[in-house]
Amino acid sequence: xxxxxxxxxxxxxxxxxxxxxxxxxxxxxxxxxxxxxxxxxxxxxxxxxxxxxxxxxxxxxxxxxxxxxxxxxxxxxxxxxxxxxxxxxxxxxxxxxxxxxxxxxxxxxxx
Amino acid sequence: xxxxxxxxxxxxxxxxxxxxxxxxxxxxxxxxxxxxxxxxxxxxxxxxxxxxxxxxxxxxxxxxxxxxxxxxxxxxxxxxxxxxxxxxxxxxxxxxxxxxxxxxxxxxxxxxxx
Numbered sequence: 001x002x003x004x005x006x007x008x009x010x011x012x013x014x015x016x017x018x019x020x021x022x023x024x025x026x027x028x029x030x031x032x033x034x035x036x037x038x039x040x041x042x043x044x045x046x047x048x049x050x051x052x053x054x055x056x057x058x059x060x061x062x063x064x065x066x067x068x069x070x071x072x073x074x075x076x077x078x079x080x081x082x083x084x085x086x087x088x089x090x091x092x093x094x095x096x097x098x099x100x101x102x103x104x105x106x107x108x109x110x111x
Numbered sequence: 112x113x114x115x116x117x118x119x120x121x122x123x124x125x126x127x128x129x130x131x132x133x134x135x136x137x138x139x140x141x142x143x144x145x146x147x148x149x150x151x152x153x154x155x156x157x158x159x160x161x162x163x164x165x166x167x168x169x170x171x172x173x174x175x176x177x178x179x180x181x182x183x184x185x186x187x188x189x190x191x192x193x194x195x196x197x198x199x200x201x202x203x204x205x206x207x208x209x210x211x212x213x214x215x216x217x218x219x220x221x222x223x224x225x
Contacts, residue, residue, distance in 0.1 A: 035215075043202065100146075100156075
């Protein structure tokens with residue numbers, strides 16, 4: 001039982017490059033979330049999903065796209081990375097009314 | 112608009128003392144849940160405690176308790192007998208049932224002095 005895993009753990013991109021962050025959970029959770037954490041800002045919700053095939057925008061969705069083709073996976077895409085997207089990205093999953101389980105985070109640097 | 116406010120950016124506490132971390136929230140929903148998470152310097156997010164808006168008793172989990180005052184819209188975390196390992200960032204969060212999402216406060220950095 002791995003819980004929530006994120007791939008990759010670290011990445012450095014040049015401005016304008018694209019990449020996809022993968023989140024996987026093995027707890028059969030309906031809900032999945034992507035957050036970014038900047039110093040002193042807490043966690044801000046980028047996008048979330050309430051089930052396979054559904055996605056919704058969070059607080060800071062601009063510059064990101066997501067897909068939930070399978071229940072266990074939630075992908076976060078950056079089509080054209082910008083230095084402002086340098087951050088630590090956390091994925092989380094939960095069932096209906098309970099706490100979120102977080103992945104270990106992905107540290108992304110855009111130069 | 113839904114919002115979580117943590118007004119203490121940082122706190123220093125002597126080991127073995129009790130500490131209260133403040134959290135206020137704003138929502139017009141009647142059904143919601145409140146959470147506290149701990150983030151040590153290693154970066155992972157650790158769930159500590161949960162309080163539902165309809166729960167009449169304050170939640171407790173070991174040394175953690177949540178002081179829930181619904182009329183004041185506050186959900187303070189109380190840590191009894193603090194330990195050096197309690198040094199970390201602490202985040203208050205709220206799930207709004209009608210929106211299926213969780214929003215976080217900006218966090219409080221707690222430092223325990225030996």
